[in-house]
Amino acid sequence: ASPIRIIRPLTEYPRRQLIDYLESRSQQYCTDHTNLDTTYTRNRIRHELIPRLQQTWPDIRSEMTEFARELGALDELLESVARRWTGAHAVQKHRTFEAALDDLNALDEPLLSYVIRQLIADTLGDLRRIDEVHVAMIADLAAAGSTGASLDLPRGLIVRRGYKSLCFEIGQRKVLTPGSDAAAKVHPETPQPLAAKELAVPGETRWGTWTFEATVLEGKDIWEELVDLSGNLRIPEFDEPPTDPHERMRVFIRQLRGIDPEAVEYLDFDRIAGETLSVRGRVPGDRFTPLGAPGQTKLKEFFIRRKVPRSERDAVPLIVAGDRVLVVARLGVSDDVALTEDTRRILKISATAQDR
Template identity: 35%
Template sequence: MDTVREYGLFAEGERVVVAVSGGADSVALLDLLVNLQELGLYLVVAHLNHQLRGSESDGDEEFVVRLADSYKLPVEARRVDVRKLARRQRLSLEEAGRVARYRFFDEIAATHGARCVALAHHADDQAETVLLRLLRGAGGSGLAAMRPRSADGRYVRPLLRVSRREIEEYLAGRNLSCRTDSSNSDTSFLRNRVRHELLPFLAGYNGRIASQLATTAEMLAADEELMEQVVAAAFTRYGVFENGESILNMEGVSAEPRGLRLRLYRHALRLVKGNLARIGFVHLHAIDRLLHDAGTGASLDLPDGTRVKRGYGQLIFTIGGREELSREWEVVVEGAGSYNLPGGTVLVVEHGEVPTNLREIKPTVVYLDAERVPFPLHVRNFRPGDRFAPLGMAGHKKVKELFIDCKIPRDRRWRVPLVFSMSRLVWVAGVRPAAEACLTPSTADVLKVEILGLMP
């Protein structure tokens, strides 16, 4: 697997979550990683049942569980009503499924202390993604599409240079079976129309169109890596990110070429917002007009509560409610009960019993050894420098690094309560408990702590 070696996707002996749908690509990926014996990876199979195809979806889940068992690997399977999620969050079925999958993968990785999640995207998927983004309107960063390793290192794609035909040949050679998703032929989905109609049409002009598009994406990704370094250096010269705000020096930024200015705006927005969802060229162009043509005090409202304000010689990027969330707060918990916390969350503390199945516990609930976590508890928001020894990880880790690993957006980190006992951090609520505070076979007094109202 050249991609694994070239990009150093895995470290020897590390834990890796493998996303397995049951389809040909994910079955091939799992088999390849199992047989990558020189690395000795500890694999955890993860399968999300979207509940969109009734018994067919359930059959996929059963297949994956049996497959994992045949390799003697641990498996995590969960069911999510994606159609209900789409209605609730006003998303398309495709986007709701994607949101549910990545949320699930992040939780499983955190539970097992895995650094990365292996996805089975291949070269034909890459070609489809390039065309989809081209149809929707994208610049160089968008057309770079998927990368073998995501920017944060969380997701890896070992098969990104492998074609669908090569995967099918591999399965045949290994005599491996797989599941076929009937929804992949439903052309009401745009991606399926691109796969079954547009790509075959373009193949009439270039028989290797899928391979060429994937190669183009890889070349653009290399350019993007270089540009990201240039932008980061420019932001160091002209900008600062503190207390949840990005601030750019207008004089320095305005002297730069327009291409770099627009990328600086993207960088500043990503720091504040945590992502660039719903941010398009029209918004970047509007920010550039704010820089050059507006007066001091003028502002611009962008999607998801993001705002850009022109100050005295500065462009200030913020997000709604940031001032409240970044303000330091602390609540003392004297004993069992319900406690209202800033940001709209509620902490519920009660004495309980050892749960029958620790794997089924929601991330918003933790069971602690009461003797090792004496009252009073102190609950506060995140401060720079906070660190602890998280469950499932070796040694200590900065809370900021844990947030990055678990993909907690920057605009939500200030809302996540941190629970302390005797000055020791025992739980990053909804994210990870401390190893020293968890239950042991000798635990006699169990403390159940739950956080309500925490944004996912």
């Protein structure tokens, strides 16, 4: 064994404190000059961004360290749960590991990723050259792949989808003639996503099995819409529509929250600023600002929180303006175009879907 003991990283201690400690003991130390080069993102964060943040958030370093420690503990917990899961559900045959598709697809997404990593580690011995893209590909194969489909991944890892199970093994990459029956079986064609289609405003738009009807409401139409939504019930404390437009919108928003119609979304039409609206499926990089959220989130993470199965996400229609996702059909409207008391024109979008 080496006589040199290396302890790293000492993230809990400020750099100045470490240097003072070494100098107090006349201990020589080395400084990696690349750590001072701000052309690297990590160094710009360390030397430029964090000092600026410390001006208004003095404890940022210690709190980030504590947060990292908590994330590390959570990571260890999920790894432990994944090991127990594979021990109870995965079947080993020599260097091959199999897990039932029903068991895998019943897992919540964060745990599913850890279970897939554990199955890979059990097969290969470790996770070298395996990254999040490969894990996501395997999860997609489990959720929506065709029987007989397979993935050829780094280090000879082959993941095959059987009728009832997912198999992890080490093998030779198959070279198949394009167009052959074998190639079609192993790499079946995936359905092409529906092309984006401009949303008629006002009007009706069909996209796949979905039909969208867009209507612009303003003035007295807004109050009539609310009465209609309320089932022609009398709106509390009002015999007639409020004359003040701000008050009218406050009542509309309050009543709408109580009704929460599933297949209808209401947007502030003026906040769309005359942009062309389209309906399409999700694409890589999509982000969404849920109603009331402080900022954007990845659409994938929104789907996870709303428990939308992975196999169904590509079929969820989105109403977009350019790159902005304004509506996730039947799941919500973006906070960027939410109604406020200053709203004067409302875009009402109704969505209906026919069973295939």
